[in-house]
Amino acid sequence: MTRPGGRATPTSGPAVARAAVIALSGLLGAGALAAPPLQPSVGETLYRRGLLPSAKPVQATREAGATLRGADAACVNCHRRSGLGSTEGRITIPPIAGPYLFIARGKSLEQQGVPFVDTERVNHEAYTDESLARAIREGVGANGKTLNYLMPRYQIDDAAMAELIGYLKDLKVSPSPGASTSVLHFATIITPDADPVKRRGMLAVMNQYFVDKNNAMARTKAPTLYSSHTMMFRVERRWQLHVWELTGAPATWEAQLRKYLVSQPVFAVISGLGGSNWEPVHRFCEAQSLPCLFPNVEAPVGHDSDFYSVYFSRGVLLETQLIARELAETREPVHSLVQVFRAGDVGEQAARALQAARSDAGQQVVNRVLKAHAASKDLAAALREVGPTDALVLWLRPGDLSALEKVPPPTSRVWISGEMGGLEQAPLPAGWREVTRMAYPVDLPGRRVVRVDYALSWFRMRKIPLLAQQVQADTYLACGLLSETLNHIVDAFVRDYLIERVEMALDHRILTGYYPRLTLAPGQRFASKGGYIVRFSDPQGSRVAPLGDWITP
Amino acid sequence: MRPRILGRLGAALTCAAGVLLAVATAASVLRATVSYQTPAVMLVRADGKSVSLPHELDDGRPVLLNFIFTTCSSICPLTSRTLEEFQQKLGREAAKVHMMSISIDPEQDTPARLTEYARKFHAGPEWQYYTGTVAASVAAQKAFDVYRGEKMSHTPVTLLRSTPGKPWLRIEGFITPDELVDDYQKLLASP
Numbered sequence: 001m002t003r004p005g006g007r008a009t010p011t012s013g014p015a016v017a018r019a020a021v022i023a024l025s026g027l028l029g030a031g032a033l034a035a036p037p038l039q040p041s042v043g044e045t046l047y048r049r050g051l052l053p054s055a056k057p058v059q060a061t062r063e064a065g066a067t068l069r070g071a072d073a074a075c076v077n078c079h080r081r082s083g084l085g086s087t088e089g090r091i092t093i094p095p096i097a098g099p100y101l102f103i104a105r106g107k108s109l110e111q112q113g114v115p116f117v118d119t120e121r122v123n124h125e126a127y128t129d130e131s132l133a134r135a136i137r138e139g140v141g142a143n144g145k146t147l148n149y150l151m152p153r154y155q156i157d158d159a160a161m162a163e164l165i166g167y168l169k170d171l172k173v174s175p176s177p178g179a180s181t182s183v184l185h186f187a188t189i190i191t192p193d194a195d196p197v198k199r200r201g202m203l204a205v206m207n208q209y210f211v212d213k214n215n216a217m218a219r220t221k222a223p224t225l226y227s228s229h230t231m232m233f234r235v236e237r238r239w240q241l242h243v244w245e246l247t248g249a250p251a252t253w254e255a256q257l258r259k260y261l262v263s264q265p266v267f268a269v270i271s272g273l274g275g276s277n278w279e280p281v282h283r284f285c286e287a288q289s290l291p292c293l294f295p296n297v298e299a300p301v302g303h304d305s306d307f308y309s310v311y312f313s314r315g316v317l318l319e320t321q322l323i324a325r326e327l328a329e330t331r332e333p334v335h336s337l338v339q340v341f342r343a344g345d346v347g348e349q350a351a352r353a354l355q356a357a358r359s360d361a362g363q364q365v366v367n368r369v370l371k372a373h374a375a376s377k378d379l380a381a382a383l384r385e386v387g388p389t390d391a392l393v394l395w396l397r398p399g400d401l402s403a404l405e406k407v408p409p410p411t412s413r414v415w416i417s418g419e420m421g422g423l424e425q426a427p428l429p430a431g432w433r434e435v436t437r438m439a440y441p442v443d444l445p446g447r448r449v450v451r452v453d454y455a456l457s458w459f460r461m462r463k464i465p466l467l468a469q470q471v472q473a474d475t476y477l478a479c480g481l482l483s484e485t486l487n488h489i490v491d492a493f494v495r496d497y498l499i500e501r502v503e504m505a506l507d508h509r510i511l512t513g514y515y516p517r518l519t520l521a522p523g524q525r526f527a528s529k530g531g532y533i534v535r536f537s538d539p540q541g542s543r544v545a546p547l548g549d550w551i552t553p
Numbered sequence: 554m555r556p557r558i559l560g561r562l563g564a565a566l567t568c569a570a571g572v573l574l575a576v577a578t579a580a581s582v583l584r585a586t587v588s589y590q591t592p593a594v595m596l597v598r599a600d601g602k603s604v605s606l607p608h609e610l611d612d613g614r615p616v617l618l619n620f621i622f623t624t625c626s627s628i629c630p631l632t633s634r635t636l637e638e639f640q641q642k643l644g645r646e647a648a649k650v651h652m653m654s655i656s657i658d659p660e661q662d663t664p665a666r667l668t669e670y671a672r673k674f675h676a677g678p679e680w681q682y683y684t685g686t687v688a689a690s691v692a693a694q695k696a697f698d699v700y701r702g703e704k705m706s707h708t709p710v711t712l713l714r715s716t717p718g719k720p721w722l723r724i725e726g727f728i729t730p731d732e733l734v735d736d737y738q739k740l741l742a743s744p
Contacts, residue, residue, distance in 0.1 A: 066634050066730065077626040088627045089701065089708040149727045150631060507703035517687065519658065519704065521624040529660040549686065552660040 042160070043167025048081065050074035052160050060152035063139065068152050075164075078150065080522075081307065082496035083171040085119030087504075091150065094121050097171035101127045114173055115492035132168075133161050172494060177265030179237070179493035184486075187242045187266040189295065191253070193275025201467035202273050202296060202475045203243065208462045209479040210241045242266060253280040254287075261288060268498055271295060271478045273471070276346045285309050291498050294478035294527075296471045298419055299346040304525050308499060312474055312515060313528040316350035316395070316419050319439035321553035322531050323415050324357040326437070327391060335389040337363050338412075340382045340396065342370045347395025347420060354393065376403035386410045398422045405429040415439060418534070423470070430539035437547060441531035442470070442514040444546060451511050470514055477513040481505060516550065582726035584736070589721055592692045596655065596685040599667040606693055609683070611717040614651040615741060618712040618721075620699050622658035623670040625707075631727060632709050637674045638730035639737070650737070652680035655693050658704045659684040697721075715740050 042053045050058045050070040057070025071077075075096070080086050083097035094100065099114040104126040125142035127135065134140055136154050139147045156164065178185040188206060190199055217236060244260045246253045257280075269285060272295035279301045285292035285308045292309040300311040314321075327334060337358055341347030348369075355365045368382040379400055386392050388411040394401070395417050409429075414436040416426065421438065424445055428436060442448065452469075455476040459466055466472065485505045489497060503520040506527060512518045518527040530552035537543040591607045598604050610616055619636065621629040633654070640647045656662035662670075667682035676682070684690070694700035699710050713722040713736060722740055724733075 062631070063729075066631075066638060068634070072630060077630070086627065088625070088705055091627065093627060150627060504705055507705055517660065519661065521622070521658070521661070521704070522626050523624040524661055552663065 043163040046164050047167055048074055048076045058154060060154045062152050063149055073152055080500050082494050082500055084117045084497050092119050094119055096168055097173050098169035099173055101132060116490050117492050129165055132165055175493040176267055176495040178267035182237060183240050184237045185240050185266040186268055186270045187244045189244045189269055189272040189281050191246050191274045194273040198468040198471045199273055201472045204464045205472050205475045206241055208464055210239045213239050250277050250280050254284045257284045268293060270482050271475045276344055282309050289495060291495050296474055299349045304523050306525055311526050313441055314526050316346050316417055317353050318441045318531055319417050319419055320350050320354040322439045322533060322551055323393060324354055325553045326533055334391045337365045337391050338386050339393045340368045342372055344372045350395050379403055380407045383407055386412050388412055395420060398427050402427040404432050409435050424542040424544045433536040433539060438534050440534045443516040448514055451513055454511055473513045582728050585723045586720050587723045589697055592696045594689040594692045596683040596689055597664060599664045599671060599682040601664045612651055614649060616714045617650055617652045619654055620657050620694060621654050622656055622704050623662050623666050628709050633674045635730050639733045640677055642730055642734050647677060648679050650679055655683045657690060657694060657707055659687055659690040713737060713740055
């Protein structure tokens with residue numbers, strides 16, 4: 001089938017091609033999925049990156065003459081990756097995925113299987129290929145009226161225009177895989193090196209949350225009127241959780257995940273638990289265009305420019321920034337930065353990141369690596385010969401911190417990781433407390449108590465054992481955010497749209513658990529941006545005091 | 554299904570209101586003369602220096618002030634582009650204006666990110682960007698009546714003042730660079 005303009009369709013769209021690969025893999029086995037990612041279509045490149053088929057940047061002007069080029073002029077900036085539009089202030093940017101443009105006025109979108117989105121123009125004229133091309137080039141809508149000042153006028157020739165319009169027609173508004181008419185399938189991913197206690201805690205929360213969600217939905221079936229209670233559960237699909245447990249070496253995880261996804265497509269991945277290496281999971285989510293929301297990961301990978309994976313914070317990598325900032329601002333010169341960590345733990349990544357940050361500043365860095373199962377006497381050996389003008393950073397777990405009891409505290413300044421050490425519960429011996437500061441990438445205990453108590457009360461009422469408080473509170477928060485976002489989505493179960501709505505929903509959130517604030521945006525993938533440097537207040541106990549304000553390094 | 558229909562209806566009404574507002578916004582630029590009390594907050598300039606907001610505003614030059622965030626993908630690129638052209642159109646005269654852009658997403662917008670953003674819009678030395686604590690940014694936003702809660706709720710507002718102590722010209726909506734130059738010159742010419 002060929003559309004006006006000579007563009008082959010519909011099999012040229014990336015989503016269609018991806019679906020075809022997935023279908024093929026079902027026949028050939030998971031190994032067939034190892035094919036390299038497909039090249040984006042011409043229309044997609046123009047839509048997302050503002051590049052013409054010639055690879056030159058597209059040019060556009062606004063009514064008043066301002067010129068835009070390339071990525072700055074890309075449609076995705078306003079209409080978003082989903083093509084379902086956005087809202088900024090009092091400005092509503094309409095959806096431009098095919099059906100919203102081409103369905104005639106007066107016809108119900110719902111009757112034609114097109115989901116409602118709160119950005120849609122309920123009364124616009126239907127576009128044709130020709131009138132849409134005029135809108136894109138001249139800023140004149142299907143009804144002959146001038147479009148909003150925000151909409152640029154593009155210089156696009158006929159061939160590229162046909163590609164762009166074809167791409168808009170291909171943008172999917174039907175439910176993504178994993179969203180059926182009665183069930184929303186979600187997965188949670190657990191790597192084999194994840195802490196087994198945290199795993200139990202996380203799954204206990206998720207299983208109960210899903211049970212509650214489904215029970216509430218059953219109770220509120222077809223109410224006569226909305227109330228605030230029923231609004232919370234108006235997405236009338238049962239939630240089903242699939243636990244994807246990975247085994248073996250990290251090099252095999254992506255293949256395992258692809259196999260899981262083929263056998264049970266899911267709408268999104270929610271929460272999850274990693275050990276020292278989350279990269280294969282992150283890569284899988286990006287490659288499969290699968291939202292991966294708020295996993296419990298101490299050393300998240302990826303960048304703000306990625307799309308599908310969002311995290312509560314950068315974890316130990318944020319701590320390295322907090323410590324690096326302290327070291328950079330210290331008045332007394334630091335002779336050597338000595339870092340101690342265990343091979344294979346996330347401390348290794350943190351140490352590498354801090355080394356990179358300080359080496360750039362000309363700092364001498366010495367890394368002392370303990371074997372994964374080394375005894376505490378090896379820890380004592382690693383702490384020898386640290387002088388008073390050195391800085392010692394310990395990327396260690398509670399077991400190792402307890403073992404410091406047998407080691408005299410050094411004369412140097414010391415930093416420990418709150419994320420790895422257990423925050424204020426870190427079992428740091430009394431003698432070490434006076435010289436030690438802790439990187440603390442969450443809100444202070446007294447300030448977060450109300451927000452976290454909300455989750456803890458829910459655990460108590462549901463008789464969920466408290467096994468790993470932060471992991472469980474974060475998991476509960478992730479489930480709550482998913483639920484809230486799905487209420488905004490109504491029935492537009494499009495994966496890209498889920499991510500876009502999570503970005504928006506997070507800003508409204510008051511109950512943010514361990515974190516003082518959570519915000520995301522296009523180009524922001526780590527929701528909490530800062531932390532404190534704290535010190536223990538007493539020789540024993542868990543009272544900590546901040547050594548300054550909240551820092552956003 | 555009743556809940557679905559009601560959900561769609563409610564959402565559609567919300568949407569229709571949004572569309573009307575969008576049209577109204579695009580069609581008009583609103584101007585008002587307003588006096589503001591500047592809060593004594595400290596901000597961090599993109600060069601990393603901690604500065605007082607009143608001192609930055611009252612350095613003797615005419616001031617153009619707006620509020621942005623660097624990951625904003627719709628409104629801010631346009632308003633920043635307008636300021637860039639305003640700067641270009643003023644030519645040498647631009648050095649006499651203090652242009653100030655304060656982040657409404659200060660935790661994300663570090664001095665380094667603001668510097669990169671300023672470079673993208675070819676900001677000259679007279680155009681400076683500011684971040685700081687969330688509390689300081691919110692105080693500044695509230696003082697100039699641009700605080701709308703979440704960053705995604707912000708609206709395009711440009712503020713102009715000829716000299717310290719004078720009231721501000723508040724411009725709401727998408728003003729063009731030519732209109733902004735015109736407003737600026739009229740403001741300077743007024744007694």
